[in-house]
Amino acid sequence: MTMAEGDLAVAELAFVRHSTIAPRPAPATMTGARGWLRKNLLSSPFNIALTILISLLLAWAIPEIVKFLFIDAVWTGTDRDACLESVQHREIGACWPFVWERLPYFIYGSYPISERWRVDLFFVMLAVGIVWLLWLNAPRRDLGAIYFFLILPVTSFILLTGWSAIGLRPVDTVLWGGVLVTIVVAAVGIVCSLPLGILLALGRRSRMPTVRVLSVIFIEFVRGVPLVTVLFMASVMLPLFIPEQWSPDKLVRALVGIALFASAYMAEVVRAGLQAIPKGQYEGAMAVGLRYWQMMRLVVLPQALKVTIPNIVNTYIGLFKDTTLVFIVGIFDLLRTIEVSRIDPKWATPVTSTTGYAVAAIFYLVFCYGMSRYARATEARLTKGDRR
């Protein structure tokens, strides 16, 4: 026994800890920068190959881009001589003085210079509206919605087109251009297409034959023709059938064309969402006595729109870039103003066009990436409940 007791004493002495071991950090290969690299870039042979390929691609492209946009770029100057290799005797990258000089034209187009504060005010009002509506912690977001969907469209319409009665000089839309047109066309398309698209999607799934057939005809017809054709018809053929004084403004025609076009696409996106909702949801809603619109508003659409957010944003981004097509009906959007400016003999150099297109690329990248980031965040917020 003593021996056993002695054993126990030894054991107590040697093997039993009285305190827990302090936590050790995870192995260095699994955490920190190394761990991240291993997990994300080098997890499998295929991944390693991809990583190497993309690194090579970036190593090849980025120095060129940086060199062109910054290192070799010309920052000041008054005309083409500043950006000419034969005059400057060095390699020439982007010709920024061309952009500085043409920037007002890129933003406002031919909008009268004395009235350009109205455009600035419109941009500020629009920015306020967007932040108010999209920033979740903003105060009184219900007022924000009224502001964005009712007050903003009316005031910006009056502000931009003018109203002699209150001393705002009328400005023909022919004079609008650049970023102004791009933003107006995109905003109208984006704001109109979702409600119209929802209505069309509901119409297409309706049990009322007239509504259904009309919706199907509209959607299929609009989806069946290219946007260019819609714009072309609206701007070239319409004046032939309507007397000149009755015919709507060229920009309005393009806006209506784009809004209808986008809503047909949106309708199909929303319909996909509606079909993804299990039948039980509809039946449950009806069983508790909800009417059709209540059922849609309270039960079906919130879920349907949630699952279609990626597709809705996809359509928006496509629409934003499609706005450049208005140039074919003679409306000067941003891309068109850049196209026109690069022809200006005052700045004609081998790098002018590239510089202009770089500006357009940066503009579209910023806006489209912004939209897609916001959509990612919204998606993450709304699907929190689905995570297990």
Added chain:
Amino acid sequence: MKRFTTILALLLAVVAQSASAQTLKAVKDRGMLNCGANGSLAGFGLPDAQGKWTGLDVDFCRAIAAAVLNDAEKVKYVPLSAKDRFTALQSGEVDVLARNTTWTSSRDTSLGLNFTGVNYYDGQGFMVRKSLKVNSALELNGASVCVQQGTTTELNLADYFGANKMQLKTVTFASSNEAVKAYDAGRCDAYTTDASALYAERLRVATPDDHIILPEIISKEPLGPAVRHGDDQWFDIVKWTLFAMMNAEELNISTKNLDEALKSTNPEIKRFVGTEGNFGEQLGLTKEWAVRIVKQVGNYGESFERNVGLGSPLKIERGLNKLWTKGGIQYAPPIR
């Protein structure tokens, strides 16, 4: 597709006939001239950094507005592409088309247009590198030529080389921008397009001084403003606006010496400025119609130099566009 377009255009021409009279009244009621312009051709129609339209064709529209509305700024410029310019005129969307349009028989007849004259004699030319030591287009045998696809330019090029029994290698591109870039990169020996555009394109190559424009002009491209069939009064006004600008240059009346001209005793000048006769009223305008044009826009020579000539970055020689008195072929009938 081309046939379809032609048929469509013919159809439109018929539809538009009925609605096209009384353009002068419509313009006056509107207080604004609708001018079909190019919008992307340096020297002819292009908005500047302030968004203000400039160019030879633009000046022409401003001259009409000055004559009709007494304000050269009352012009609404409708930028038109090459393919929908005629439809826009036929449908009444624009009152006059001043968009470097070549005057051809089919356009003058079946498309339902009336060309009112020629405000720029253009033609297709060649640009080559000086190092090639070529002084004439006839020495281009075997050369490769960069050209824009699907244009009359491409057809003229083949015709010219064929007619002169020369070997030709064409390298075609969808846009003029690409064609110039390829030429500059050394893909071809020569680049061809209308001479007026060649001067603008030459500025875009890396070292403009290493390139020359050959003297040969291989096609006739008389560019002029056009109006719809069926309104002779408006046709006259547009036509005489152009003649007035040319007559002003011929009589040496410019924006600088207009006040002296108003006091002149020269009967020709007196008829021009309206101190003698009632030629303005005969057009449906007022006596001082031509004075307004010169005062607000200038004479033809001033407009030319300012937009495409030596006063502009394009620096195009007047050449054929000189007045007949100075060795060119610009000739305006007299006002009397």
